[in-house]
Amino acid sequence: MSGRDTNKSLSQKFYDRYTSLIGGAISLLSPARAAGFVYGRQMYRTFAAGTTLDADKNFRPRLRSGDAEVKRAYKLVAARCRDQAENNSLISGALDRIGNNVVRSGIMPKFKFRTRDGKLDREVNKNWRTGFLRWARYCDSTGHDSYGALQRLGLRHMWSDGQYFIHRTWDTSRPGIVPLRLEFLEFDQLDALVDGVLANGNIARKGIEHDAATGRPLFYHILDHHPGDYLALGRRSTSRRIPAADIIHVWDRRRISQYSGIAWMVAVVMEAYRMEDFRHITQDAARLQATFAAFLKSAFPGFQLGGGLSFGGQSAPIKPGETGVTQAPTEIKSGIIQGLPTGTDITFASPSQPGNYYEPFVKDSQRWQSAGLGMSFEAYTNNYTDASYASSRSGSLEERLSYRSQQQFTEEQVNRRVLAWYIEAAYLSGLAPVKMPNYAKDPDFYHELAEGQFPGWGWVDPSNDANAAEKLIDLDIDTRRNQASQRGNDWDEIIDELNEEEDSLIELAEKKARRKSLEGQSNVNQ
Helix, strand or coil, rough: CCCHHHHHHHHHHHHHHHHHHHHHHHCCHHHHHHHHHHHHHHHHHHHHHHCCHHHHHCCCCCCCCHHHHHHHHHHHHHHHHHHHHHHHHHHHHHHHHHHHCCCCCCCCECCEEEEECCEEEHHHHHHHHHHHHHHHHHCCCCCCCCCCHHHHHHHHCCCCCCCCEEEEEEECCCCCCCCCCEEEHHHHEEEECCCCCCCCCEEEEEEEEECCCCEEEEEEEECCCCCCCHHHCCCCCCCEEEEEEEEEEEEEECCCCCCCCCCCCCHHHHHHHHHHHHHHHHHHHHHHHHCCCEEEEECCCCCCCCCCCCCCCCCCCCHHHHCCCCCCCCCCCCCCCCCCCCCCEEECCCCCCCCCCCCHCCCCCCCHHHHCCCCCCHHCCCCCCCCCCHHHHHHHHHHHHHHHHHHHHHEEEEEEEEHHHHHHHHEEEEEEECCCCCCCCCCCHHHHCCEEEEECCCCCCHHHHHCCCCCCHHCCCHHHHHHHHHCCCHHHHHHHHHHHHHHHHHHHHHHHHHHHHHHHHHHHHH
């Protein structure tokens, strides 16, 4: 039996003896409770994840609520993730690639208002969409970004911060434009000093005021400026108490006991940082080794070989004039025959960095990082040298599921709420393209008549994919509208464009026919 098995056996014996002693003591008061205690201890030991032996003895995470975990680590995690998002080329490129696939130029809405007979009102929906696309150019309260650009910005903050806020404001300076404006705020602007049980009975968590009974957010305490801004130094910051109806808190709940988010990059950031640091250290070592082309060794202790460097022991140096040989060179030049001092050997450097294990080691780390980001290794590293067509296709399809998930998150947490704000603002400002007589009674009915049109992707294998799509439609298990949606297109817009194209072609054909007729008449007259 090995030493490990012996230790494990002794540990189990001690565990069993302890269980027996405590169980015996409890049985004096309640045999039933003693039996339950012993049974629970035995069940605990049966799970491998419940062992506390040998190398696993230090793996003892504490059980905290999700909110306590976020509060404890949020600032440092966010700072590290922001650093890597800006300074790590792989991470920065991955976030750009994610934005290109998830948002692209923007997840814009499809409106689904219907006529009295239940059919889609194409004219009304087209007017809604036209008004929204016009508003999307001016929706940013700062005037800097379009709606699509704000979506990309928000998605990037989800990866680096895990959350952000959208505050609705009003601007009537542009006639004919729905006056809703969006102010994007970082999580840093929450007044974290508003925390704990408040005088009104509500519970505040890091600046968010919740209803004590339901846990729903009621108010957000927002600082008037970012606490890390250079203009904020020395200024006393005050906070505004903004109703929850005017704030969209965008975050992803991973635990039931969580009240705010953590960066999506949290599981990747340390691996990315350590590998980037290792890569830079390896580069510095390789650069240092490359600066030394050769080394000179002298048989005479203390002899000066040039450059002011003394090799050998502490004896008095031999003067160059006594040897009859010129001093050794300090650099190597092409095409030069150079004499060396007597008794000098030359050894050329053989750099060992980065070494044969560097590339496999880096690749292994990058695979872990790409998995944490929901991307294929090839897409994350932009390295397709070892990928076959089949593996690239499989990786691409799996990767799109990750992008779809982020699109759905953006749709549920951002777009639907912004669309509800937009429809409400259009109604209140009188700019809605259709009358909504029952809006005051049931606003949600109208808010649900819009949804996002996700950007899609082209076919990986156009010929085979087109045949597969055609078969699905022929078998009546898919629709043309759904196939168009998967490619990021709106079926109704395609139909409108096809009709316009056909009308243009018919008009062109009629003009050509009239021209030929006129040319024929002209030839007859001649």
